[in-house]
Amino acid sequence: MGAAARFILRRKGGKGWHWTDIVTWVWLTGGLIIMFGPAVWLGFSSFKTPAALAEFPPSILPYVTSQATVEGYDKPLQLFNAKMPDGSTRVLAEVRRIGIMSQMVDPKAPGEIVRININDRQPVRTLSFATSNYTEPFVHFDFLRYLWNSVFVTVTATLITLVVNSMAAFALSKYEFRGRSAAMLIILATLMVPLSVIMVPLYSIISSLGLFNSLWGVILPTVATPTGVFILRQYMLTIPDELIDAARMDKASEWQIYWRIVLPLTAPALAVLAIFSVVWRWNDFLWPLIVLSRRELYTLQVGLSIYSGELNVQWHFILAMTVVTMIPVVLVFIFLQRFITTGIAGTGLK
Amino acid sequence: MTSPSPTSSSSSRLGALLMAPVNALMRLIDVPLRGLQKSTGIGGMAAFFLAPNMLIFGIFVLLPLVINFVYSMTGGTAFFLAERNFVGGEQYARLFTCQNYLDPMSCQEDAFWTAVGNTFWFVILQVALMILTALITALILNRDLAARSFWRAVFFFPVLLSPVVVGLIWKWILQRQGLLNFILFQFGDTEPYTWLTDRTWTFAATIGVSIWAHMGFYALILLAGLQAIPKDLYEAAEMDGTKPARVFWRITLPLLAPNLLVVVVLALIRAVQIFDEVYVLTGGGPGTSTLYLTQYIYETGFASALRNPGLAAAASILMGSVLVVLTLIQLGIGRKNENKGKR
Numbered sequence: 001m002g003a004a005a006r007f008i009l010r011r012k013g014g015k016g017w018h019w020t021d022i023v024t025w026v027w028l029t030g031g032l033i034i035m036f037g038p039a040v041w042l043g044f045s046s047f048k049t050p051a052a053l054a055e056f057p058p059s060i061l062p063y064v065t066s067q068a069t070v071e072g073y074d075k076p077l078q079l080f081n082a083k084m085p086d087g088s089t090r091v092l093a094e095v096r097r098i099g100i101m102s103q104m105v106d107p108k109a110p111g112e113i114v115r116i117n118i119n120d121r122q123p124v125r126t127l128s129f130a131t132s133n134y135t136e137p138f139v140h141f142d143f144l145r146y147l148w149n150s151v152f153v154t155v156t157a158t159l160i161t162l163v164v165n166s167m168a169a170f171a172l173s174k175y176e177f178r179g180r181s182a183a184m185l186i187i188l189a190t191l192m193v194p195l196s197v198i199m200v201p202l203y204s205i206i207s208s209l210g211l212f213n214s215l216w217g218v219i220l221p222t223v224a225t226p227t228g229v230f231i232l233r234q235y236m237l238t239i240p241d242e243l244i245d246a247a248r249m250d251k252a253s254e255w256q257i258y259w260r261i262v263l264p265l266t267a268p269a270l271a272v273l274a275i276f277s278v279v280w281r282w283n284d285f286l287w288p289l290i291v292l293s294r295r296e297l298y299t300l301q302v303g304l305s306i307y308s309g310e311l312n313v314q315w316h317f318i319l320a321m322t323v324v325t326m327i328p329v330v331l332v333f334i335f336l337q338r339f340i341t342t343g344i345a346g347t348g349l350k
Numbered sequence: 351m352t353s354p355s356p357t358s359s360s361s362s363r364l365g366a367l368l369m370a371p372v373n374a375l376m377r378l379i380d381v382p383l384r385g386l387q388k389s390t391g392i393g394g395m396a397a398f399f400l401a402p403n404m405l406i407f408g409i410f411v412l413l414p415l416v417i418n419f420v421y422s423m424t425g426g427t428a429f430f431l432a433e434r435n436f437v438g439g440e441q442y443a444r445l446f447t448c449q450n451y452l453d454p455m456s457c458q459e460d461a462f463w464t465a466v467g468n469t470f471w472f473v474i475l476q477v478a479l480m481i482l483t484a485l486i487t488a489l490i491l492n493r494d495l496a497a498r499s500f501w502r503a504v505f506f507f508p509v510l511l512s513p514v515v516v517g518l519i520w521k522w523i524l525q526r527q528g529l530l531n532f533i534l535f536q537f538g539d540t541e542p543y544t545w546l547t548d549r550t551w552t553f554a555a556t557i558g559v560s561i562w563a564h565m566g567f568y569a570l571i572l573l574a575g576l577q578a579i580p581k582d583l584y585e586a587a588e589m590d591g592t593k594p595a596r597v598f599w600r601i602t603l604p605l606l607a608p609n610l611l612v613v614v615v616l617a618l619i620r621a622v623q624i625f626d627e628v629y630v631l632t633g634g635g636p637g638t639s640t641l642y643l644t645q646y647i648y649e650t651g652f653a654s655a656l657r658n659p660g661l662a663a664a665a666s667i668l669m670g671s672v673l674v675v676l677t678l679i680q681l682g683i684g685r686k687n688e689n690k691g692k693r
């Protein structure tokens with residue numbers, strides 16, 4: 001509360017409102033709404049029933065209209081708050097509508113039919129979260145499978161990335177050998193080779209290796225990231241060589257030096273790379289879209305986009321699955337955002 | 351060897367338990383590696399450490415890069431190089447065959463030139479608007495704000511979202527009965543806008559959505575640049591009673607210029623490759639109004655019934671050469687900045 005008040009009341013130099021204070025205030029509040037609003041709207045919408053999603057104007061919270069089974073009528077009837085001619089309000093069930101008049105009955109005493117102008121009645125609505133939006137796609141569609149595929153790709157690719165990149169970074173930072181600068185140059189040069197430029201030949205390589213329609217075909221091309229080697233190497237350069245020389249005196253093998261000395265000391269950089277890698281691999285779309293053509297192999301991203309592109313879009317399921325797809329990234333954002341922002345500010349890499 | 355084990359500082363017993371099998375595995379790997387080290391010497395181990403990364407790199411990045419040129423000079427629909435016939439520069443010629451060079455629709459590959467035109471305007475408008483908003487955001491975040499890290503996080507949030515999620519969120523908001531039309535309806539606009547079926551609106555929507563998704567990233571880099579400007583410059587300006595506008599034009603902007611240039615080039619490189627969120631949001635439509643280059647390459651190479659990998663490769667090489675030029679500019683700027691720092 002204190003921070004909020006300070007934010008609202010802060011002014012430049014403390015002497016009245018400068019125009020820049022107003023711009024700041026408008027920009028930040030607007031930013032808060034525009035940046036978070038769509039995701040929050042998605043979250044609320046994902047709990048609505050199909051009927052509530054089709055409503056216009058939409059309500060923010062997920063409401064459902066109440067119904068009641070009334071004696072003498074087969075189908076459940078919709079409940080309304082009806083304003084009676086004498087000014088009192090009663091809860092009535094609608095039997096049918098004729099023109100602007102609605103025929104209603106009291107659910108407790110269904111004998112007498114009351115006629116009410118449709119403008120004098122409001123549907124009874126209760127707050128209700130349609131959790132079946134979340135459970136059904138997992139049970140009836142393949143979304144559990146997609147979720148598993150996504151988790152498998154993300155975890156495996158991140159682990160391989162960490163091992164392979166840190167080994168390369170170790171070699172490039174702690175050894176003098178011929179061709180070191182050439183290797184460094186090649187790695188840096190490929191920073192400028194995006195997937196969109198090499199997707200045709202990469203696809204043919206993946207298929208000749210028998211990796212088409214395999215999660216490994218998604219994982220392998222992504223793991224030798226130049227970014228990762230670059231970040232880790234920069235960090236390892238700061239580790240004093242004396243530590244390694246001392247270990248060699250103690251007859252430690254090079255592998256032990258890598259595993260027991262260099263890696264633990266590189267932990268902060270490894271953590272940053274791990275976070276980046278998880279977000280990258282979780283969010284990957286174009287490459288999995290090319291490599292995976294069988295439904296049971298789709299990752300969440302591919303599965304979602306395919307389902308949302310089908311003719312009868314079942315928005316209530318799509319919205320719920322979008323939220324599920326968003327969850328890991330939101331968790332990373334809440335708990336690890338600081339690492340990412342300092343990582344980007346420091347290296348300019350995404 | 352006495353084991354100097356910095357990992358044990360984590361001290362939790364669970365951690366030690368989890369690490370036990372990993373450590374055992376590493377000890378197991380060490381046995382053959384000691385043998386290897388004996389035969390190659392310490393220097394030779396560098397090759398061992400470098401090998402996995404370079405192998406994956408070579409197979410999945412360098413090799414495709416090289417054979418992409420071969421692909422662009424072959425024809426047919428087969429994917430394996432052995433089954434493709436050499437056609438020389440035919441694919442390039444096909445891309446450049448036009449009756450009237452001022453009208454993309456008169457070209458043989460009109461979809462390619464439509465994609466080029468769309469991408470061109472997208473890049474210009476998106477980068478200009480995005481850098482402007484990112485600059486304003488960075489300037490505001492650089493003020494003496496309460497809870498600055500919170501506000502920084504607010505603008506950064508969409509950067510982490512996956513393009514598919516971004517596309518779906520906005521598809522939901524921009525649909526005919528969506529939130530945006532509802533808000534406009536509240537302000538008295540009775541006729542709902544067709545954001546995703548009208549050509550102009552859809553093009554604008556792809557620009558707006560991609561700015562929403564990426565702006566925070568660039569604001570973050572610009573903010574770091576602003577914070578690196580020495581405070582005493584501002585103090586001196588204040589003592590001289592310099593007007594704020596003059597301070598901005600004479601101190602802030604010139605000192606931020608190197609960062610600004612890097613950010614512009616980076617944004618250009620990314621914008622040229624725009625695909626994911628647009629593909630989910632509009633699918634390139636209506637018609638070809640939001641068909642961008644990467645989608646053209648993807649569809650020519652894989653998705654369409656008349657797929658032509660050679661043509662897709664040729665188009666991707668043309669796009670790649672634009673990216674190479676942009677990257678060289680970026681590296682040039684980077685080097686210049688470094689030299690400045692040294693002086």
